[in-house]
Amino acid sequence: xxxxxxxxxxxxxxxxxxxxxxxxxxxxxxxxxxxxxxxxxxxxxxxxxxxxxxxxxxxxxxxxxxxxxxxxxxxxxxxxxxxxxxxxxxxxxxxxxxxxxxxxxxxxxxxxxxxxxxxxxxxxxxxxxxxxxxxxxxxxxxxxxxxxxxxxxxx
Amino acid sequence: xxxxxxxxxxxxxxxxxxxxxxxxxxxxxxxxxxxxxxxxxxxxxxxxxxxxxxxxxxxxxxxxxxxxxxxxxxxxxxxxxxxxxxxxxxxxxxxxxxxxxxxxxxxxxxxxxxxxxxxxxxxxxxxxxxxxxxxxxxxxxxxxxxxxxxxxxxx
DNA sequence: ACTGAAAGATAGTAGGC
DNA sequence: GCCTACTATCTTTCAGT
Numbered sequence: 001x002x003x004x005x006x007x008x009x010x011x012x013x014x015x016x017x018x019x020x021x022x023x024x025x026x027x028x029x030x031x032x033x034x035x036x037x038x039x040x041x042x043x044x045x046x047x048x049x050x051x052x053x054x055x056x057x058x059x060x061x062x063x064x065x066x067x068x069x070x071x072x073x074x075x076x077x078x079x080x081x082x083x084x085x086x087x088x089x090x091x092x093x094x095x096x097x098x099x100x101x102x103x104x105x106x107x108x109x110x111x112x113x114x115x116x117x118x119x120x121x122x123x124x125x126x127x128x129x130x131x132x133x134x135x136x137x138x139x140x141x142x143x144x145x146x147x148x149x150x151x152x153x154x155x
Numbered sequence: 156x157x158x159x160x161x162x163x164x165x166x167x168x169x170x171x172x173x174x175x176x177x178x179x180x181x182x183x184x185x186x187x188x189x190x191x192x193x194x195x196x197x198x199x200x201x202x203x204x205x206x207x208x209x210x211x212x213x214x215x216x217x218x219x220x221x222x223x224x225x226x227x228x229x230x231x232x233x234x235x236x237x238x239x240x241x242x243x244x245x246x247x248x249x250x251x252x253x254x255x256x257x258x259x260x261x262x263x264x265x266x267x268x269x270x271x272x273x274x275x276x277x278x279x280x281x282x283x284x285x286x287x288x289x290x291x292x293x294x295x296x297x298x299x300x301x302x303x304x305x306x307x308x309x310x
Numbered sequence: 311a312c313t314g315a316a317a318g319a320t321a322g323t324a325g326g327c
Numbered sequence: 328g329c330c331t332a333c334t335a336t337c338t339t340t341c342a343g344t
Contacts, residue, residue: 014219018212022210051218052212052214054213056176056210057209058209059207059208059308063204064308066309071256071265092303095309098305101304104297105294110296114308143256144257147243147244155219
């Protein structure tokens with residue numbers, strides 16, 4: 001199944017809404033040379049069918065005092081199904097963990113951790129992450145700069 | 156400066172909009188026990204002052220046929236200012252590159268690459284990424300599963 | 311700062327092509 | 328699948344506290 005049953009107009013709508021979901025139906029209708037009702041119906045369907053998962057606000061993390069982003073590469077001791085699920089469940093409960101990704105290769109999981117600063121990260125590591133059972137190692141890398149940061153998928 | 160000049164109500168609004176930006180002012184006003192006009196004015200200010208950078212639609216990547224997410228760890232030959240900027244600029248032009256992060260530690264950059272499948276990634280690597288000057292090595296890791304995936308910062 | 315109410319714009323619905 | 332037209336709801340503004 002390639003691109004489900006999306007036509008050109010659907011793709012254009014998704015492209016626009018990925019960039020800016022505060023476009024009105026009227027604005028989109030103008031850009032795509034369709035009526036407002038058509039655009040409305042398309043978007044309703046794209047939401048209903050799950051192409052659009054949610055509409056969210058993206059904040060400026062520096063302004064809300066989340067200056068440090070860490071990528072923590074985690075290696076576990078065992079890889080039983082139960083161990084993996086347990087780790088995923090527990091680590092997902094920490095609000096500092098924005099992403100938990102199970103990976104191929106040298107590490108089991110990559111975590112994206114947002115904290116105020118290095119001290120706060122250190123605290124998180126010692127008092128939260130490192131207390132989980134079954135962890136072998138955690139290697140921490142930190143974001144120096146973000147030349148590109150997109151939520152939009154190429155379509 | 157801790158949390159700029161945001162009060163409790165601002166924080167609550169940001170929390171809500173990070174989770175779901177399609178809440179109406181009325182819904183937010185009800186939740187926070189404020190008037191619609193107050194909520195409206197708060198949100199206007201939060202946008203104007205840059206706390207809210209943008210409102211976007213988050214798509215289901217599997218539905219739009221972006222099944223493979225790769226993290227590509229890139230090491231450059233030189234680290235002159237010109238070299239770094241050149242790399243950042245060029246790599247940011249590729250639509251497959253959703254994120255380009257300069258990192259501390261063993262690698263210079265981590266790239267988040269979204270492609271249809273392994274073949275498409277391989278193609279991207281050979282024909283696009285690996286053609287950039289000054290690259291020493293690219294190590295590719297792939298996402299097996301996403302137990303947690305959030306755009307919302309903890310606040 | 312916050313509020314209620316008015317005015318204007320938008321989302322959402324219905325019926326027909 | 329697309330449209331026009333209508334209604335409900337929401338955003339936005341503003342005078343008043």
